[in-house]
Amino acid sequence: MSQSQILQSLIAENLVSDPGGARGRLLTEAARLFREKGYERTTVRDLAAAVGIQSGSLFHHFRTKEEILKAVMVETIRLNTALMQAALEAADTNREKLRGLVRAELESINGQTGEAMAVLVFEWRSLSAASQVEVLELRDIYEKLWLDVLESLKNEGALEADPFVVRRMLTGALSWTVTWYKPERGGLTLGGLTDQVMAMMAL
Amino acid sequence: MSQSQILQSLIAENLVSDPGGARGRLLTEAARLFREKGYERTTVRDLAAAVGIQSGSLFHHFRTKEEILKAVMVETIRLNTALMQAALEAADTNREKLRGLVRAELESINGQTGEAMAVLVFEWRSLSAASQVEVLELRDIYEKLWLDVLESLKNEGALEADPFVVRRMLTGALSWTVTWYKPERGGLTLGGLTDQVMAMMAL
């Protein structure tokens, strides 16, 4: 199943907004602006201007500004969880599964959903506690994919360190690529970067 | 030279504010609040209340709210650069130097300056471009300490990967510890965590 088929299926199930529709275009622009200026410094006037409408009209689509932030987060988690599940299904060994996860996460962080992924990290505090709880539930599903694979690697003796610590280190290392990775820099492809990450873990 | 001697020397040189003085107390509280609620959501009224004064009085000490943010960042970079230089001076081999840097950075991120270090990462966008330039100059001195050691390790054959990439991965992995590391969690000390990081790099 290709990436666009996964996306189409999520759209059909109303889990993710169609990027071509009004709501989807707004979320794409919101992710970009929130990433660039920060959620708090992005006004509803900025958001509206980015999609070519007046600010009051946003409130027809979303109840509050915060609901926009939450939707950016929820939708990127859903999409990337589905992409990672697909990467797992395409792999045979635990080592290949981990490689697939690393590759998929690097793609999500440095590709189409890079802005939304960065918003998830940097704008967490602007979510209300109730929204944080909801987003964390989805996030936990995503994290479980990782921990299951790391624990399997530990059980087969391929990994000595604590899976929890390894995942946390990886989260930081991979998330940080958003601040520095550029394909043009020294010809380092995402595949090459994936190789370096795997090598750093002696895997 | 001990940590408190380093701090006293920086205070004497007016590079860092005395934590016991009014300005220093304000910067400590500011780092805490900015970390907790975000810079944009922390009002000057919040800051003033945290140190027990009225909000207008803040402007006796700092020209603008942004100057407070910048001071939090500048002062933590200066302090931690000095601590890392001390760690380098206490080490003999390049491997020990790297270990000293990892340990010192983990201490800065998870210890007294943890809040300010997190503010440096998460609140970067709230700084004006001019302030960013100034803070980056200090940051570059700090980063050069790392790159020099990693390049020495590469030159002696102990490290295969690109020092630039390794440093970036380490920055992410170590910075992320602020979100999850707790000494009580499974008895993992900072020394133990340092060991795990070094092991992950096969060093």
Added chain:
DNA sequence: GACAATACCAAGCAAGCGCTTGGTTTGTAA
């Protein structure tokens, strides 16, 4: 065509923000 639903416009509200201003209080030096 008629009607309902959806999408958007334009104007402006209430609340809150960073900061100013004129003043008072405290600390220091001569």
Added chain:
DNA sequence: TTACAAACCAAGCGCTTGCTTGGTATTGTC
């Protein structure tokens, strides 16, 4: 004691923000 500087108070300014409200325009359905 006096003079001055530093630190703080209290009140309020001008501006910005997220959002509401009454309306118009467009789209979809029968």
